[in-house]
Amino acid sequence: MISLLPNSTLLLASGAPDITALDKFKDFVNRWSVPQYSLPLFCILMFAAFFWYRKWTKPAIFWPLMIGFTIVYFAFIPLDDSYASILKKPDNVPISMMVFLTLYFLWLGLRQAAINDQNMEIGKPLIEEDREDKVLCWPDLVYSELLAMVLCTVVLIVWSVLLKAPLESPANPAGPPNPSKAPWYFLGLQELLVYFDPWMAGVVLPGLIILGLAAMPYIDTNPKGNGYYTFKERKFAILTWMFGYLILWCVLIVFGTFLRGPNWNFFGPFQVWDPHRVDPLTNINISDVWYVVLLGGKLPENILVREWPGMVLTVFWLGALPVLMTRIGFFGRLRSQMGFSRYYLMAVLFVIMLLVPVKMVGRWTFNLKYIIAMPEINFNL
Template sequence: MIKIIINWLALPYMYVSIAIVLFFLTIRSRKLWTGKAGGLLLLGSILFLAYSLTDEHFRGLVTRPDNVPIVMLLFAVGFFVWFALKQAHENDERVMQGKPLDEVAWKDKVFVWPNLVYTELICMVVATIVLVVWSIYIPAPLEQPANPSSSPNPSKAPWYFLGLQEMLVYFDPWIAGVLLPGFIILGLMATPYIDKNPKGNGYYTFKERKFAITIYLFGFSIMWVLLIINGTFLRGPNWNFFGPYEPWDIHKLVPLNNVNLSEFIYVKFLGTGLPKHWFFREIFGIALVVGYFAVGHWYLAKKLLKRFHDLMGPVRFHLMAFLLLVMVATIAKMYLRWTMNLKYIIGISEFFFNI
């Protein structure tokens, strides 16, 4: 019964919605989670893992040599996010009580040599031993020689690219493979120039950098880590969605007949059939995309984040707003695909311009 519910909750629009809500709730109630209740999170996730391991399919999935390190990484990501937020919250509390920052108050300093170097040496030796033992007991997941006439089913990218592979399901390759990763790289490179706020340099804080930390963590945990989980554990044969306890049935039938926005409007609502010329066919989609960015920029600059706009100046602000809007639009398009099977908002296949 629990398994049926969890399988149902693992539908993409369900679990992504839950994850987004949980993300903001966790940030909001960080006081609770960064305290003793943080242990509950760990306990809960371990109990979930232990319970799930009784399921044959889930056990097979998690104990695959490919996936063992991913499970370890997920726990590591959870721990480090929790740890950073805990330190930030403690600092915020100290500031509220008028005490100096943790980093300033910490008088008990030690030398690099020998304290740090010895610790590093021990870590190095332990890591080497672990890797050697691991490589002996868990064989490398090698497969037969590559054969162009048969792709493995499902064909998965290395785990760190599974988020990008997921993007390729919803966007054309030039967007999912070039534009969006380009925005990630350029956006991260541009961050120090866009965000000149010196607060938070050299010490942990959340209160002074609410917006920056929340947006960054959202992009990292939802759009990168969650999509890796999605690609590793929920995508099965024929790239269909499978619940964590659902056997990978190669014949699972999922109706995915994709419909473009132009077909929704002209065929379903107006009942007139598609116009001949691409511009009139796609005019609603173009208006939607242009309108989204225009209204989005206006709304962020004049209403929602007016304070930042005045603080950062228009160039910095609109760069930031553009990257933010692209991130939101990416998720929005994924939702449209999951709920309405919408394929393209703008679909000009005449010259491969599909959004």
């Protein structure tokens, strides 16, 4: 488990006079920002946002929330040096932009979904329903395109004048910086390296993301919700996709950029990046759990014998779970609607996506390292 030395303790150690309420608040945020607390919280927040999407998307509720969030987000720049140094790094500016734009557009989409879902219930037409009402592209479309181009150019030029593109010291193949980070848009994958080996985090999972995205229109046989905003008619598709995009992609990028410091250790937003901090790793494999902890013996020599518990779990997860899921009413209906190949393609992709949070929980609760550990052939899952 990651133990965080509270800022207030550091302050006491350095002989600072007293701990303010602000320090206590920062400690609180630092403690709760570790992934084992904050990722479940983000999940709860996301599912709550979709559960109450008709309530909070009302402009009178959303805008105060958004403005409040914006104030809090930027208010800590003058109040905390570590936070300011993370946020003001020129290459990190896009991540802040991504956070705000994603929140804004999530609202914009869900707001229209809420209105459309309401309208469908009371028999009124959708926002998008005006098939007879055609306008000419000149001037209605080309002018707004021109305006968008001009605005985009202005934003780019202002951004470029205000912020210099970063340039560090010349490449030194002998001296890696600590931490060494991939470009920000791949930091979600780098964050997965904490839980998976590179062949999973860097090859198989991204490969499956691309495959899954490409397969989506062929898997999703729900004829509803085509060409208009809705949530009610496509709950499963939207929740699954948004979990992958918002939590497993965007939140992990924010973690990777803002909160992963030297040695890829996790630091709270108000914590100093201490390069000397060592987080002890006492991770265990499923084979250890089975043979050593449960049976009280030692690991067998033969790797297939040694790893059978993990292999059984994996085969169960990928092979049996998609079948067993059909016992649940909802997935049973999906199975009969979608047909054999569509359903199993969807279900296997679905359980592989679920493997990511499941392995995270395993790490957080009993320090799980590998489900199958075969370092002999570099096969560690």
